[in-house]
Every structure is written in C-alpha cells, then in structure tokens.
Amino acid sequence: MDEKYTNAREHFFAAIRSLAASSDSIQTRLINANANILNVTIDEFDGDRELKFKFAKLLDLLAIDQDDMETVAVETAAHMTDFEAVKVADLICDFYYEIT
Template sequence: MFEIDTLIGSNERISSPCNKRASGLAPEEGYTKMDVKYPKARALLFEALRVLASSPESIQTRLIDATESLLSVTIDEFAGDPELTIKFARILDLIAVDRGDVEATAVETAAYMSDAQAGLIADLVCDFLYEIA
C-alpha cells in the first residue's frame, strides 16, 4: 500500500538538514533579513512542523494532526519552481493519494503507517520547509 518502503529500508534513516545540528551561527551572525518567498506556505509548513515536533503522541497521531496545515498548502504556490512543485506533490502523495476526500484519506493513511513511514514524511516536510525558508 505504501510507496515509502521503496524509498527507505525498514532500519535505514535518511540524512536531512533537520536531522543535523545547526551550523552554530546565531541569526545575527550569519543571516540577513531578505524578502520572504512563499510566506503562506512557510507559515503553514512551520505550523505542521511544530505539531510534528511538540506532542508526546505517536508519530502517526502527530502526522494526522499536522495534515490540516499540510493540506492547506497548495501546489499552485510553487508554480514558478517546478522542482518545489514536484517535491511538495511527493509529500502530498505520501500523505494521501488523491482519491475523493483528501483529508479523510490522509487520516486513514497515517493511522496505518509504521513509525518509519510516518517519520519519513515528517523528515520530508522538514526538508521542504528548510528548502523554502
């Protein structure tokens, strides 16, 4: 049922910016304020990431709770960047294959995922937010 198994082995962990320590630079030392791209998507993805990271519930429950924010982001927001469009479409496909009621499908799908499958989606969300931030 899940394509995730083909993306990650049962005991394999993917390497992502969210799994690594920060560079150690304080914001005032290494960054400058610039125009923000994709402000709505960034806010919604940050909200989803906060839900994924801040609850003592199972990863599946946290993913279910994050789906509202994730599904509020539209692919059209990334229309100017085909690579981002494809990456975000991949996340949506893993959460809920488009068949009817996407929100209900996402809840049903997440409820039956293994920890590794749900963790992979959480990592992809984190990586995607890192990329657009």
C-alpha cells in the same frame, strides 16, 4: 524574509510544531501536521518546478487518493508504520527548509 511562499512557510511551520511538540504517537502527530499542510496548494509553487514536484510527492505520500484529501490523509497516516511516518515527517521538515 522573502515574501515568496509566505503562506506555505506558515503552514509548514505549524506542521513542524505539531510534529515536535507532542508526546502522541508519530502517526497522530503526522495527522495533526497534515491539517496544516493540506492548506497549502501546489499552485503556490508555480515558477519553481522542483518545489512543485517535491510538494506533489509529499502530497502523494500523505493522501494517495485525491477525492477527499483530508480524510484520506488521516487514514493514510493512521496506518503508517513508525518508520514510514518518520520518513514523511523528515520530508516535511526538509521541504520547510527549502522554502525558507
């Protein structure tokens, strides 16, 4: 497997496991997934403008306010409708697919 994006792949895979391996609400699973995704930095995608843009968009959906992303991500996910949370979960899975 390509060494590029190794850290991001590890964290996104853990996020996907959080989304898939729980009977909790989709919002709670997304909160757990966020803990892994927020360990990835946008700088990891230097050199790939499209991935950098997609990751930034995903971060915007997870935590609009950039002051304390972890707290904001929890609050944002907790107040999402099921439809919104599923949409974000789909984006997480799609992004993982693109970096593998």
